[in-house]
Amino acid sequence: MKRVFSMLILACVGLIALAGCGNEPTKEEAKTEAAPEAAPAGGSIVLGVAGAHSGDLASYGLPSVNAAKLVAKMYNDKGGVLGRQVVIQAEDEQCKPELATNVATKLVSDKVTIVMGHICSGATKAAMPIYRDAKLICMSPSATNPPLTQSGDYPNFFRTIASDDAQAKMGVDYAIQTLGAKKIAVLHDKGDYGKGYAEFAKSFIEQGGQAQVVLFEGVTPGAVDYSAVVNKVRQSGADAVIFGGYHPEASKIVSQMRKKQMKTPFLSDDGVKDDTFIKVAGADAEGVYASGPRDISSNPIYQQAIEQHKAAFGSEPGAFFPEAYSASLALLNAIEKAGSTEYDAVIKALRSEYVETPVGKISFDEKGDAIGVGFSMYQVQDGKFVELK
Amino acid sequence: MEFFWEYFFGGLTRGSIYALIALGYTMVYGIIELINFAHGEIYMIGAFTGLIVAGVLGVLGFPGLAILAIALVAAVIWAGAYGYTVEKIAYRPLRNAPRLSPLISAIGMSIFLQNYVLLAQTSDFLPFPRLIPNFGFMEPYSMVMGSSDFVIVAVSALVMVGLTLFIKYTRLGKAMRATAQNRKMAQLVGVNVDRVISATFIIGSTLAAIGGVLIASHIGQINFFIGFIAGIKAFSAAVLGGIGSIPGAVLGGLILGWTESFATGYISSDYEDVFAFALLVIILIFRPSGLLGKPPTQKV
Numbered sequence: 001m002k003r004v005f006s007m008l009i010l011a012c013v014g015l016i017a018l019a020g021c022g023n024e025p026t027k028e029e030a031k032t033e034a035a036p037e038a039a040p041a042g043g044s045i046v047l048g049v050a051g052a053h054s055g056d057l058a059s060y061g062l063p064s065v066n067a068a069k070l071v072a073k074m075y076n077d078k079g080g081v082l083g084r085q086v087v088i089q090a091e092d093e094q095c096k097p098e099l100a101t102n103v104a105t106k107l108v109s110d111k112v113t114i115v116m117g118h119i120c121s122g123a124t125k126a127a128m129p130i131y132r133d134a135k136l137i138c139m140s141p142s143a144t145n146p147p148l149t150q151s152g153d154y155p156n157f158f159r160t161i162a163s164d165d166a167q168a169k170m171g172v173d174y175a176i177q178t179l180g181a182k183k184i185a186v187l188h189d190k191g192d193y194g195k196g197y198a199e200f201a202k203s204f205i206e207q208g209g210q211a212q213v214v215l216f217e218g219v220t221p222g223a224v225d226y227s228a229v230v231n232k233v234r235q236s237g238a239d240a241v242i243f244g245g246y247h248p249e250a251s252k253i254v255s256q257m258r259k260k261q262m263k264t265p266f267l268s269d270d271g272v273k274d275d276t277f278i279k280v281a282g283a284d285a286e287g288v289y290a291s292g293p294r295d296i297s298s299n300p301i302y303q304q305a306i307e308q309h310k311a312a313f314g315s316e317p318g319a320f321f322p323e324a325y326s327a328s329l330a331l332l333n334a335i336e337k338a339g340s341t342e343y344d345a346v347i348k349a350l351r352s353e354y355v356e357t358p359v360g361k362i363s364f365d366e367k368g369d370a371i372g373v374g375f376s377m378y379q380v381q382d383g384k385f386v387e388l389k
Numbered sequence: 390m391e392f393f394w395e396y397f398f399g400g401l402t403r404g405s406i407y408a409l410i411a412l413g414y415t416m417v418y419g420i421i422e423l424i425n426f427a428h429g430e431i432y433m434i435g436a437f438t439g440l441i442v443a444g445v446l447g448v449l450g451f452p453g454l455a456i457l458a459i460a461l462v463a464a465v466i467w468a469g470a471y472g473y474t475v476e477k478i479a480y481r482p483l484r485n486a487p488r489l490s491p492l493i494s495a496i497g498m499s500i501f502l503q504n505y506v507l508l509a510q511t512s513d514f515l516p517f518p519r520l521i522p523n524f525g526f527m528e529p530y531s532m533v534m535g536s537s538d539f540v541i542v543a544v545s546a547l548v549m550v551g552l553t554l555f556i557k558y559t560r561l562g563k564a565m566r567a568t569a570q571n572r573k574m575a576q577l578v579g580v581n582v583d584r585v586i587s588a589t590f591i592i593g594s595t596l597a598a599i600g601g602v603l604i605a606s607h608i609g610q611i612n613f614f615i616g617f618i619a620g621i622k623a624f625s626a627a628v629l630g631g632i633g634s635i636p637g638a639v640l641g642g643l644i645l646g647w648t649e650s651f652a653t654g655y656i657s658s659d660y661e662d663v664f665a666f667a668l669l670v671i672i673l674i675f676r677p678s679g680l681l682g683k684p685p686t687q688k689v
Contacts, residue, residue, distance in 0.1 A: 190659070219658050222614070227403075228399050231399065
């Protein structure tokens with residue numbers, strides 16, 4: 001008995017040690033990355049990079065630092081922007097709003113030229129008023145919360161990612177215009193992301209006036225079955241289902257619908273556009289629509305950026321890397337085109353000059369959303385997500 | 390009215406599964422007054438065993454029904470072994486400890502097993518093959534009840550009847566009842582209490598494993614976390630019916646399944662859990678020991 005116990009304990013210790021080893025390097029990395037690269041030098045252009053560079057969301061923030069470094073190096077090799085060297089100043093806020101305000105204040109008082117970040121919508125919202133009052137331009141690669149641009153509160157805010165409502169709009173338009181749906185059932189998983197998507201979808205359907213929402217409900221993630229909800233969809237007479245949420249729930253709902261011989265089209269978001277969805281739902285996945293970021297893998301600049309990352313850091317880039325790379329390019333390009341770092345001139349350049357980036361040829365609209373980025377509709381055909389043109 | 394029957398049968402399927410898992414909770418509680426919080430994980434391990442066995446047999450080209458049968462048997466044996474081991478490692482050394490200690494040990498076991506499967510397998514959802522063959526009913530009825538719903542309800546009913554007979558008429562069943570009534574007295578009249586407790590854990594685990602394989606085949610996907618929610622629901626069903634009572638676990642499971650199904654159907658699935666647990670609270674206010682539970686008697 002004793003021996004069994006000691007072996008068990010040994011095994012547990014071994015596991016813990018292993019897990020520890022796995023985590024350690026990223027933490028170390030986070031610390032070094034988060035440290036400011038260099039103090040703002042007199043004649044240089046300082047690109048502030050704010051976001052989560054440590055903590056549990058560091059995997060979203062660190063790729064943006066790498067992206068900024070690569071772009072800065074590219075400009076510096078060519079002789080800099082307006083003849084001035086580009087310097088990166090990375091500041092870590094762990095995606096926490098309270099730290100984000102500190103970081104914003106620090107960047108403002110350090111007189112950085114321009115800011116790329118923040119990463120999370122909550123932190124971005126907290127930091128934006130400080131940048132606005134200081135007349136500092138800020139471009140996020142990943143904050144998708146719609147009011148950031150749509151409220152008009154932040155004329156100094158730009159982003160290289162489409163906002164959450166763009167997906168919902170796309171799903172609704174596709175259901176109504178292409179599939180000719182008149183009655184739509186909207187389901188969600190009660191989560192922030194899924195419910196937000198579903199609420200946007202609902203309001204777009206209602207505003208459009210061409211179709212009606214016959215069912216709006218949340219399902220319980222992880223419940224053993226969804227037959228009652230599926231029956232409700234059938235009872236409502238919906239001719240399309242729009243679901244906001246992730247693939248485990250989506251595959252269960254679709255499977256149970258197909259089991260009941262319902263052929264109703266099923267549309268969803270980029271939480272579902274995942275190969276695991278097809279793997280799990282199997283044959284039931286056929287014909288399911290899901291929106292996802294436009295396929296940019298054939299873009300030569302995108303491929304080039306990935307190659308640069310591999311050469312410089314020896315690894316695949318992480319989440320939002322192309323968006324961050326694009327944001328850095330767009331910012332530095334705007335300064336170059338404007339011929340100065342002056343606030344109004346740079347904003348004017350951002351809105352008028354198109355720039356070739358990994359996410360496509362983009363410019364920015366009045367509100368700050370990138371024109372030329374966005375989502376595509378995909379459909380599962382023969383076990384693969386195929387982009388619908 | 391058409392939809393009434395669909396909700397009714399949907400609730401019946403769901404309730405049968407809750408009942409199948411709840412039996413494990415209720416049997417263990419009946420005998421040693423311990424809530425085995427690792428029971429949901431045994432259900433999950435049963436499902437994973439079924440997945441692995443079915444995968445191997447599928448590659449070897451076995452026919453569908455044989456795969457189902459062998460996967461069920463394998464899951465039952467494997468989960469039974471886990472049930473036995475869990476009891477031996479986590480609960481037996483604490484047999485005479487204060488009541489909170491085995492409870493904590495049970496929660497620890499639950500977390501351990503979850504993480505063990507997470508590390509050994511994956512955190513992703515895995516597709517589970519449809520083991521239950523589709524023998525479709527006639528047109529109007531096929532909407533109301535699919536073949537897998539039917540199999541789940543039928544197997545659950547068979548297992549419950551079998552269990553009742555087992556406890557009533559076999560030697561081991563009698564020993565279990567004696568142990569449940571008074572452990573010390575049972576020991577004095579020659580019942581091997583440790584063996585009875587092990588047997589209870591094994592039987593409870595096999596029931597959970599059957600539930601695991603059937604429900605995974607019904608919904609077609611599993612991951613390491615499925616045991617948690619199913620376990621919580623089944624535990625509530627056991628409490629609702631009166632923990633310690635076998636017919637109570639079945640009744641509790643069915644009532645919980647129907648409540649959820651009808652609440653979803655006629656009100657909103659937003660409040661599925663709210664109604665299920667509101668019902669639990671209301672019943673426990675009026676019958677603190679559950680629907681069929683007996684109030685604890687003072688032992689003299």
